[in-house]
Amino acid sequence: MNTYKVPELRIHAILPESVANGPGKRTVIWVQGCSLGCAGCFNPQTHSFHQGTRVNPLELAQEILSQQTSIEGITLTGGEPLFQIEALESLLSTLRANSSLSVILLTGFEWDEIFRLQGDRLFPYVDVIISGRFIKEKRLAQSFIGSANKEFHFLTTRYSLSDFQDVPVCEITISPEGNTFITGIDPLAW
Structure with a gap:
């Protein structure tokens, strides 16, 4: 009997x-995990391949599905998502089969590299x-992109470029313990 892990x-x-x-x-x-080494990366703490928490993508999918009435979708970023294609395929195929949640994926790879x-x-x-x-010298920090060279690829008709125009540059979250967390595009880096 073959069992797929x-x-x-x-x-x-x-x-x-x-x-x-x-x-x-x-x-x-x-x-x-990311080895692209973009100078000025907003998330350098995500680069090490030896840190982070290992999760079962099917269990994570179930957790997300249990919250699907309060969210429009998920955004995958990093680190570099495409270094974990097989695990992401398990997560995303489960979400797609069981919900109408949208998926946005940010990658540092160029379009032709994605295919390779x-x-x-x-x-x-x-x-x-x-x-x-991310190219520090082309920093843009608007419409949900960090630098002017970034490209949008719309794989479905769910969104268009105008849907990204009003995305806030960043948000600040303060945990109950008092820890501050900034997400989105770093508004302070110039």
Whole structure:
């Protein structure tokens, strides 16, 4: 008997509800691990491949599905999501089969690199991909993109560029313990 073991997803953090990570209220998942080395990256704490928490993507999908009435979708960022394609495919295919939640994926890879990595395996489950490395000298920090070279790829008709125009640049969350967390695009980095 063959049993398929679902690959674990290495996560840096999850924010159950955010308004600064795409249109509408979204669950944001920061994956752990990135070796692209973009100078000025807003999330350098997500780079190590040896940190983060390992989660079963099917269990994470069930957790997200239990909250689907209070969110419009999920946003995947990092770290670099495309370093974990197989685990993301398990997560996203489960979400797509059981909900109408939208999916936005941010990647530092260029469009042609996504195909070489077989990232197109995720296309049936993703509404929008925002691709391209962050380039500090082209910092833009508006309409949900960090630098002017970033490209939007609309894989479904769910969103258009105008849907991203009113996304807040950032949001600040203060935990009950008093920890401050800034998400979105870093408004202070110039």
